[in-house]
Amino acid sequence: MTTMNTERAEVPAWVLTALGAAGQAIAVAVVIAVGSVGGQVAGLGAYLFAVGFGALLLLRSWAPATVLVLTVLGTFAYYVADYPPIGMAVPVFGALYNAAERGRVVVASVAGAVLLVVALYFRIQDGESSAVLAYDVITNAALIGCAIALALTVRSRRHLGEERERAVRLERAAQQERAARQVEEQRLQLARDVHDSLGHALTLVSVQARVAHQVLDTDREAAVVALDRVASAAGSSLTDLRRTLDTLRSDRDGTGHAPITLAGIERTAQAARDAGLDVDLVVDVAGADVPAPVASAAFRIVQESITNVLRHAQATRVRIEVRAGSGVLHLEVADDGRGMAADRAAERHSGGRGIAGMQDRAELLGGTFTTSERGGGVTVTADLPLGEAP
Secondary structure (H helix, E strand, C coil), rough: CCCCCCCCCCCCCHHHHHHHHHHHHHHHHHHHHHHHHHCCCHHHHHHHHHHHHHHHHCCCCCCCHHHHHHHHHHHHHHHCCCCCCCCCCCHHHHHHHHHHCCHHHHHHHHHHHHHHHHHHHHHHHEEEEEEHHHHHHHHHHHHHHHHHHHHHHHHHHHHHHHHHHHHHHHHHHHHHHHHHHHHHHHHHHHHHHHHHHHHHHHHHHHHHHHHHHHHCCCHHHHHHHHHHHHHHHHHHHHHHHHHHHHHHHHHHCCCCCCCCCCCHHHHHHHHHHHHHCCEEEECCCCCCCCCCCHHHHHHHHHHHHHHHHHHHHCCCCEHHHHEEEECCCEEEEEEECCCCHHHHHHHHHHHCCCHHHHHHHHCCCCCCEEEEEEEEEEEEEEEEEEEECC
């Protein structure tokens, strides 16, 4: 099936100008010819005036007010030359329309009023009857009013079309901006996922590698266990990284990050225990509908918190609490380490953005994130809404 192009081709401005000039000249010439029937015979000069009225409209784009003034003066000259009557409004119709359509409404209105007054004056001087005067005034006033009203209507429609096009352009630009912002948010989300996953895994690898190095000569069995944990942490990180990269390639879930469940928090807690921390884990989400983005953010916040504890806090004990209730998923990770000053100093020294990244994750979901000191250690708290993610 052939698809027809319904878009209308725009007529060039010069074509419209030429058609308008020709129409004006023809209209005046026809009126002259009609007025010559059974009355005063028009000479060549009358028709030259008709051509002149049309020719003036060829200049309408450059000087609409000047064209109107010259047309009015030309009309007066036509009657002074005593040619057959053509009415005051007919020869200036095109010039009036052009001036008003180009915003010279006051000039057009004044010109129309001058024409009416002059016509009325000379009609009275000629002793015309009241009926003829009324007919003449009404006819000319109607033509002048129609010219100006038509011009204002066309001008208004053009402005309306321009505003509509402007609104479409603005909406298109807004859509492009939203798309670009979404792509940027997805890119940052993927960067955080890779950072958190690799950072956590490398921290565990570093801790277990030090353990293996310390006991290699004295406790070979403990060294083997530590190396097994190194391999497990590396394998888990590679799996997580592969899942994230697969999401980057296909974006199957449309969220910009790999879907991770709350079960990963238990694995994170076990990895922290293997690294030597005394971990107290409480997870109470029974019956709660936890969306995938919220579960993923919760996992990453807990994972990054544990990574910070292992890296900087020199803690021996950490409590992880995950509870669902009142429409939010409440997270709390508290350690007994060196406190916030030490954590921040270590993060500045390493150039990391762990705390900022956790805060970004919470705020992107419309949640809150805070850090505080309790009993010398650091407590990380986050509340993530369980409603639809924005």
